[in-house]
Amino acid sequence: MSRRARLVMFGLAGAGFGVVLVLGLAGLPAFGDYKGVYGNVINGIGVTERRATDLVTALNFDFRAFDTLGEEFILFTSVLGVVLILRQMRGEQDRPSQREAEEHSFAGASAALRALSLVLIPMLLALGVYVVVHGALTPGGGFQGGVILAAGPLAVFLAGRYLRMKTVAPTIVEELGDAIGAAGYALVGLGGLVFAGVFFKNFLPLGIPGHLLSAGQLPLASIAVGLEVSGAFLVAFSEFLDQALVVRSGPGGS
């Protein structure tokens, strides 16, 4: 189909779809006129029952912890998929030497960018750890903190050389983080099954709301997810960087 025909068809279908979409959205309660039930229930009981002040995390790792288990394994599986799709194919080879990768510094990495990245690395790691462990108290949690943590080693790549990043975060460590985090979250659920009788039921002391060690298993689940997310993102980043820097297509290929 020519590009033109494709656009004409999209114009027709998109117009029809747009009308239905707008009609559907118009049927929603007006913005700000909240009609739901669950939100108010959770807001009412969250702090008392879960001793967590960030109810988004309480929902994520407790009320709907089982969904999060699925979500976490979606991330795990898709990173597995990325590794599988980008695996070394027949006819591909590592670059004759890793010299090129070693010499490769990020295109346009000026001295200022490098200096800034070096400053950013410890700050990113500290912020990442902070966001992960304070998940039950303030906005944040395992998913958000994990991404910030993964940005730390990436800043090493920005600051200097690709292989330096591999020294800071070797593939095996990234993969272990991914796997241990995924398993750790499932173990938190199993802990509930063993000690409290129900999968993902809280089995740790609840503590006082607002304290770092409170809200029962939430900090534990948050840390496990943070480990998994940072590992998963780093594995995916490394795979893509490998494509650009280490693996080449075919002998004499591009």
Next chain:
Amino acid sequence: MSFLPFAIAAWLFLVGLYGIVSADNLIRAILSLTVVQSATYLVLLGVGYSQGGQAPIFADIPQTSKAVDPVVQVLVLTDIVIEATVTALLLALAVQAHKRFGSLNPEDLRALQD
């Protein structure tokens, strides 16, 4: 202006779809898909907003304060994670497509047409 968030969501959805359909580059199509997905964030957060409600974080507001729905916020978080995974997989496929066909133009992906 109570319809504005939903109107913007519809607009983002359609603009993203147009981006996918008109893309002459796979990377552009993938990025357009993320635009489509961002429409769902707006709808979810818009549905959960209640007038005058605060963020459902009771760290420094009284427990009885009126707050917005945290359930949809968790769904948005899930949504973002799924978007990241879908994008990563699609980008990996784009890398392989480029290796195989030497082009990122969807028109050149002959294997899909034959």
